[in-house]
Amino acid sequence: MTRVLIADDEPLVRAGVRTILSTDPQITVVAEAADGREAVDAVRRHRPDIAVLDIRMPGLDGIAAAAQIRQIAPSTGLIVLTTFGEDEYILRALSGGVAGFLTKSGDPEELLAGVRAVSDGAAYLSPKVAARVVAHLANSGLRSAADSRAGARTRVEALTVRERQVLALLGTGLTNGQIARRLNVVEGTIKAHVSSILATLDVDNRAAAAVVAYEAGLVAPDTAGQNRPR
Known part of the structure; x- marks a missing residue:
């Protein structure tokens, strides 16, 4: 069983992610958080296998939360949810140990595939994220x-x-x-x-x-x- 934490400041997004994950009997949501600090605290308490983090959250964003989670629970796999226009956040996350990158507007099956992949120790980039990151790296001064x-x-x-x-x-x-x-x-x-x-x-x-x-x-x-x- 893969135990998952969902962190997003929008209740509807958390509900949607939970609903999608519930379609796989091998995945269970053990905790939810409305911001990065709550996510870090929830990881301390529940030690989930996977943390699904919104990349932008109040107080402590998903990337900063991911960095703290890696320190306190290095075995927890990290997935970030992004929207368009957040490519620089994704580049930061790449160097911070995040293994999965998904778009909020992506196909629900991508979320399931991403959780399964990261749970198995692999990396997963949503096709939309991959295309954006490659284009951004090729065209930016970064x-x-x-x-x-x-x-x-x-x-x-x-x-x-x-x-x-x-x-x-x-x-x-x-x-x-x-x-x-x-x-x-x-x-x-x-x-x-x-x-x-x-x-x-x-x-x-x-x-x-x-x-x-x-x-x-x-x-x-x-x-x-x-x-x-x-």
């Missing part, structure tokens, strides 16, 4: 030309052929075990590949590696999550 699409392709060329295969599958939201089955190898081999990929790409987590996969064209944004078994 990154140099070396980190544009061409730069991402250059970084990926430093990987072995097998590591590029693993990165492409990681970018679609598959876990190490699922990638191992897809490539007919043992899971420990995939874990070693992922560690090498993160080091070679100089990124801190799977979500950031997935963004590089999108930038390099290894994964099309509209295919994110489509390889995950239901």
Whole structure:
């Protein structure tokens, strides 16, 4: 059973998220919070497997709450809910250990897929979020030309052929075990590949590696999550 905390300052959004998650008998909502501070306190009390956080909340926003949650409960997987116009928040969250990025306007199945993926130790980027982040990185001044699409392709060329295969599958939201089955190898081999990929790409987590996969064209944004078994 995957135990989930929902944090959003809008009661209707919390109710909607709870309703969607309730359609999966393997997911249970153990707590709700109306702001970031309540979310951190709820994590201390309930130790959920997953925290679904609105990226903008009064007092303590989702990114700041995520940072505190990582300190007090590093095993709790972090997912943020975003709306359009919050790309810079997403970039901050990428470096803060957040593993899942979903839009409030996305398909309900994306929420379920995201919770399942992060619960399994994978990363999940909503197709809409992936497309926006890649475009934002390519067009903004937050990154140099070396980190544009061409730069991402250059970084990926430093990987072995097998590591590029693993990165492409990681970018679609598959876990190490699922990638191992897809490539007919043992899971420990995939874990070693992922560690090498993160080091070679100089990124801190799977979500950031997935963004590089999108930038390099290894994964099309509209295919994110489509390889995950239901």
